Amino acid sequence: MTPKVIVITGATGTGKTTVQEYLAQHYPVTRIVTHTTRPPRAGEVDGRDYYFETEQSFQQRHYLESVVYSGYHYGSSREGIAAGFKRAPFPAIVLDTKGAITYARELGNQVVILFLTVSDPDQLMHRVTARGDDTVMLKQRFASPEYRRDLTMPLALKGRALQLNNDNWTQTQRKLDELMQHLQAE
Numbered sequence: 672m673t674p675k676v677i678v679i680t681g682a683t684g685t686g687k688t689t690v691q692e693y694l695a696q697h698y699p700v701t702r703i704v705t706h707t708t709r710p711p712r713a714g715e716v717d718g719r720d721y722y723f724e725t726e727q728s729f730q731q732r733h734y735l736e737s738v739v740y741s742g743y744h745y746g747s748s749r750e751g752i753a754a755g756f757k758r759a760p761f762p763a764i765v766l767d768t769k770g771a772i773t774y775a776r777e778l779g780n781q782v783v784i785l786f787l788t789v790s791d792p793d794q795l796m797h798r799v800t801a802r803g804d805d806t807v808m809l810k811q812r813f814a815s816p817e818y819r820r821d822l823t824m825p826l827a828l829k830g831r832a833l834q835l836n837n838d839n840w841t842q843t844q845r846k847l848d849e850l851m852q853h854l855q856a857e
């Protein structure tokens with residue numbers, strides 16, 4: 672078995688966190704927690720879902736990559752990856768597509784990239800509304816250039832990322848099971 676970072680990317684609401692949680696529950700996969708200046712959603716816990724930062728504390732950390740997404744800062748560190756590898760052979764991280772491109776470039780064949788899609792993007796608003804997100808923040812997010820950008824696989828990930836349609840959760844689980852069997856046999 673060759674240890675690898677599993678990068679999960681795609682537009683908001685496509686199911687990145689759901690996929691990460693499923694993998695962590697069923698396989699030797701551990702979640703890499705990243706940093707953000709976004710305020711916590713209802714039920715989110717500091718240190719479990721994110722390291723929630725102020726604008727000032729965010730700037731004091733050292734990142735492998737950092738981005739602005741819908742007006743907030745997000746960043747991940749090499750230390751986070753190293754700590755993930757100590758816990759499990761497959762640390763999994765949820766990133767926007769810009770971050771996924773950086774990981775592909777910086778970590779090469781140490782990463783497997785999953786690009787999640789849904790067939791009908793109108794479903795995404797329904798999904799995140801059902802998740803209980805704040806409506807003002809949702810409007811801002813769906814109007815952001817990052818949201819539109821992440822609906823389509825970027826050129827830099829073509830031939831590099833595995834595209835995974837997540838219209839149907841039962842089918843998605845089956846595809847994830849196949850992927851993990853393959854990764855564990857490598």
Ligand SMILES: Nc1ncnc2c1ncn2[C@@H]1O[C@H](COP(=O)(O)OP(=O)(O)OP(=O)(O)O)[C@@H](O)[C@H]1O
Pocket residue numbers: 681682683684685686687688689690765798799801802837838839840841843
């Ligand atoms: N296949 C599916 N069918 C229906 N609902 C789904 C499916 N997969 C995930 N969901 C639901 O959609 C919502 C959004 O999922 P999730 O939080 O995993 O998305 P995300 O890509 O991590 O979003 P964001 O980038 O905004 O954090 C959640 O309520 C989740 O339970």
Ligand SMILES: Nc1nc2c(ncn2[C@@H]2O[C@H](COP(=O)(O)O)[C@@H](O)[C@H]2O)c(=O)[nH]1
Pocket residue numbers: 680681682683687705706709736737738740745746747765766767768769770771
């Ligand atoms: N490039 C990075 N993207 C990240 C990081 N942590 C999260 N994300 C992505 O940001 C958006 C918004 O996340 P949300 O939790 O506010 O919905 C989403 O695409 C995440 O995948 C990171 O450290 N770097």
